[in-house]
Amino acid sequence: MSRDSQHVLLVLVGGVLVKIVADGSYLRYVRPWSAVPVLAAGVVLITVAVVGIVRDLRGRAVVDGHDHGDGAGPEAGHDSRAGPSAWMLVLPVLALLLVVPPALGSAAVGGVGARAAPVSAVADDPLPAGEAPALGLLDVVSRAAADPFGQVTTREVTVTGFLVPARHPPPGTATVDLARWVITCCAADAATVRVHLADPQGQLRDQGPGGPEGDRWVAVRGRVVAGTGTPADGHVPTLAVTSWSPVATPDPVYEY
Amino acid sequence: MSLVVLCATLLVATALQGPLVRLLDVGVVRTAATVFVAVCVQALPFLVLGTLLSGALAAWVSPAVLRRVLPRRPALAVPVAGAAGLVLPGCECASVPVARRLVAQGVPEAAALAFLLAAPAINPVVLVATAVAFPDHPEMVGARLLGSAATAVGVGWLWTRVGRAEWIAARVRRPPPDDGTPRWAVFAETVRRDVVDAGGFLVVGGLAAAVMTVVVPASWLDGLAGHLVLACAVMALLAVLLALCSEADAFVAASLSTLPLLPRLVFLVVGPAVDVKLVALQAGAFGKAFAARFAPLTFVVAVTSAVVVGLVVFGGAG
Numbered sequence: 124m125s126r127d128s129q130h131v132l133l134v135l136v137g138g139v140l141v142k143i144v145a146d147g148s149y150l151r152y153v154r155p156w157s158a159v160p161v162l163a164a165g166v167v168l169i170t171v172a173v174v175g176i177v178r179d180l181r182g183r184a185v186v187d188g189h190d191h192g193d194g195a196g197p198e199a200g201h202d203s204r205a206g207p208s209a210w211m212l213v214l215p216v217l218a219l220l221l222v223v224p225p226a227l228g229s230a231a232v233g234g235v236g237a238r239a240a241p242v243s244a245v246a247d248d249p250l251p252a253g254e255a256p257a258l259g260l261l262d263v264v265s266r267a268a269a270d271p272f273g274q275v276t277t278r279e280v281t282v283t284g285f286l287v288p289a290r291h292p293p294p295g296t297a298t299v300d301l302a303r304w305v306i307t308c309c310a311a312d313a314a315t316v317r318v319h320l321a322d323p324q325g326q327l328r329d330q331g332p333g334g335p336e337g338d339r340w341v342a343v344r345g346r347v348v349a350g351t352g353t354p355a356d357g358h359v360p361t362l363a364v365t366s367w368s369p370v371a372t373p374d375p376v377y378e379y
Numbered sequence: 380m381s382l383v384v385l386c387a388t389l390l391v392a393t394a395l396q397g398p399l400v401r402l403l404d405v406g407v408v409r410t411a412a413t414v415f416v417a418v419c420v421q422a423l424p425f426l427v428l429g430t431l432l433s434g435a436l437a438a439w440v441s442p443a444v445l446r447r448v449l450p451r452r453p454a455l456a457v458p459v460a461g462a463a464g465l466v467l468p469g470c471e472c473a474s475v476p477v478a479r480r481l482v483a484q485g486v487p488e489a490a491a492l493a494f495l496l497a498a499p500a501i502n503p504v505v506l507v508a509t510a511v512a513f514p515d516h517p518e519m520v521g522a523r524l525l526g527s528a529a530t531a532v533g534v535g536w537l538w539t540r541v542g543r544a545e546w547i548a549a550r551v552r553r554p555p556p557d558d559g560t561p562r563w564a565v566f567a568e569t570v571r572r573d574v575v576d577a578g579g580f581l582v583v584g585g586l587a588a589a590v591m592t593v594v595v596p597a598s599w600l601d602g603l604a605g606h607l608v609l610a611c612a613v614m615a616l617l618a619v620l621l622a623l624c625s626e627a628d629a630f631v632a633a634s635l636s637t638l639p640l641l642p643r644l645v646f647l648v649v650g651p652a653v654d655v656k657l658v659a660l661q662a663g664a665f666g667k668a669f670a671a672r673f674a675p676l677t678f679v680v681a682v683t684s685a686v687v688v689g690l691v692v693f694g695g696a697g
Contacts, residue, residue: 128381129575135389136578140423152417160424167427168574174567205572208579208663213388215419215582221396222403224412231410307508308627310417311592314634335406354636 124205126179132212133172139219140165150375151226153309226376227304227313229287229333255279255344260303261316261378267352267360276349279365282318283373285338286330289319293351296361297322299332301343306377313377319361321348326364343367407593415589418656421624422472422581429473430573433480438566442485453487457535460490461528464497470625471499471657472581476573479664482551488542493535495661496677499625500527500651509647512629516640519647522692523629526648529684534652534677548666580663584656588622591655595620603638610642615682618650625651641689648685653677 124132143149144162153161218224250256258266258280266275284301292298302317304310320327320343333339345364352360392399403412449456460481464474478495482488499505501524513519560568595617603610623631628650632643653674662670 124381124385124575128385129571131382131385133571133574136423140420143420149420151413152420157421157424160428161420164424164427167431167570171567171571171574174564175571178564178567203568203572205575206579208583209575211579211582211586212575213385214586215416215423217389217392217399218403218412218416219420221392222400222412224403224409224416227410227413230406231413307630308624309421311414311421311588311621312623312627312631314631335404 124207124209126175126203129205129209130172130175130179132209132216133168133175135216135220136212137165137168137172139216140168143219143223147374148223150377151224151310154306154377154379155375157309227310228338228376229285229302230335230338231304231313232287232302232315250274250278250280255281257281257283257342259378260284260301260318261305263318263347263362264316264352264358264360267347268358271350271353271360275347275360277346279344279346281342281344282362283340283342283370284317285340286332287315287317288332290317290359291357292319293356293361295323296320297327297330297364299327299330300359301341301362304377306379310377316378317359318347319351319359320345321361321363323363326367338372340370340372341367342370411589411593414592415585418585418588418622419582422470422585422656423578425470425472426476426577426581427570427574429476430570430577432473433476433573434566434569436477436480436484437569438562440484445481445484445486449486449490453489453539454536456487456490457493457539458532460486461493461497461531461535464494464499464531465501465503467498467502470505471651471654472577472660474498475657475660475664476577479551479573480569482547482665483553487539488544488547489535489538492538492673493531496534496652497528497531500531500648505625505629505651508626509629512633518692519629519640519644522640522644522688523647525692526644526681526685526688527651529688530648530652530677530681533680533684534673537676537680546666546669546672548669551665577660577663580659581656584622584654584659587655587659588620591620591622600635600638603642607639607641610638611645611682611686614638614642614646615649615678618646619654619678621650622654622656623650640693641686644689644693645682645685648688649678649681652681 140161144158144165149158149161250258258275260282263275263280263282266273282301284303286299287302289296289298289300292300296319300317300319302315304313305316306313322328330339343362343364344366345362348361348363352358403409450459474495477498478491481491481494506520506524509523510517510520599613599617603613618628628647632646635643658670658674661673665673
């Protein structure tokens with residue numbers, strides 16, 4: 124690959140990095156703190172390419188003014204061509220310019236999502252004030268793991284997630300689980316957390332999981348059934364549903 | 380010429396945007412596409428950081444200075460270079476261009492390779508992440524540090540014995556131009572070349588990792604709990620195939636809570652030393668002949684180190 128093409132490619136790669144930070148789609152792939160490094164990398168790549176282009180233009184002007192030659196460009200003596208592997212850099216550019224792959228959702232559960240997110244035993248800090256405070260799904264699972272009879276079993280909370288087919292549902296729970304993706308660094312290490320939904324009033328009877336057409340995001344209000352969410356049930360607590368409502372896809376779409 | 384091809388590629392792809400989007404919107408392909416882009420977006424900043432360091436080394440640190448800093452004897456230079464990895468908070472993508480530049484600047488290969496293996500595995504960020512991921516098993520941090528240090532130094536020492544200079548591509552040792560080019564221009568040129576060279580291979584590695592992520596069945600992990608040897612083998616293989624960032628792999632290992640600690644330690648020691656993304660990057664930086672020998676050597680040493688350290692640290696509980 125010639126020098127000129129390398130410069131164009133670097134501007135493109137740097138450009139898409141800046142673009143995904145600017146329009147927020149980077150949150151589909153990495154965590155919020157990555158905004159600064161991704162943006163910085165984009166700016167560095169563009170700068171390096173511009174420096175190269177400017178030097179080439181100046182160098183070429185000097186050569187042309189000297190002997191009107193058009194053969195040997197600047198740097199001709201240096202090995203400034205890149206191998207064929209450099210062409211692979213076109214792929215992420217195309218992916219981010221034309222396709223912008225979506226965030227992981229219910230369709231990915233069961234593939235990479237076979238793993239459960241790590242549940243660290245957190246101290247059972249006081250719940251936020253107010254009626255049915257909003258808690259992260261990972262937070263609920265972690266609290267249940269830390270104390271299966273803790274505050275989430277005595278007070279109502281509101282949890283947001285998408286519906287997926289229930290896995291090993293205990294008797295009396297719905298055919299869907301509430302799930303959320305948790306990422307550590309990027310979507311490549313994503314794992315799911317989930318809760319079963321106990322639904323004695325049958326409010327969720329007609330609700331199916333999301334499919335290829337999109338995820339079904341809901342906010343569920345309820346309390347965790349005491350004694351669930353232990354190693355015995357694989358750290359999947361059961362949430363007794365009081366009410367639920369469809370919600371828009373949250374932003375950011377992952378939990379951390 | 381290549382500029383024409385590049386523009387044509389972009390134009391054709393733009394024209395075919397609709398079909399392209401539909402093609403990538405099917406089940407596992409969509410997941411793989413997301414994972415692929417995620418690997419690229421996550422790794423590129425670190426790769427750029429590594430190439431900036433590499434460019435600075437090329438432009439402002441003369442080989443003579445490096446020779447003065449490192450012990451003369453390779454056997455001593457290996458642990459010193461390995462220890463340098465302890466303070467550099469880079470991940471594996473950053474350390475490859477730096478190690479390549481160290482070789483170019485005349486650092487003994489074995490020492491540069493010890494740095495290559497140590498830097499992503501035992502820096503403070505990774506150790507803290509490991510401590511956070513294993514709150515109930517603080518001994519995991521020490522075990523990981525020991526296992527990775529043993530891997531880096533062990534491979535370095537073995538390389539002083541069996542390594543041959545001709546395995547590393549000749550272009551690596553070509554010095555930067557010394558023809559009065561201003562230093563900042565040497566810096567910019569080095570960064571450009573390193574990013575373009577390594578970036579292509581990073582994309583190859585990211586593709587491989589994305590495919591593996593959706594292809595490797597979850598059932599591999601079922602029923603491993605009772606088979607320690609099998610579990611170690613599967614976890615070592617998974618570490619190579621999944622190519623996780625060394626800052627994230629501890630959380631993945633922690634989530635596999637049905638497994639004993641030893642196979643999870645194997646996963647943490649092998650991952651930062653050898654995985655599909657790294658092998659691609661190393662092939663790009665040092666040549667295919669090098670990668671074909673270095674990857675199996677590292678794999679064997681890493682698994683051995685992890686098992687020995689694990690048996691000592693965890694004892695029967697492992």
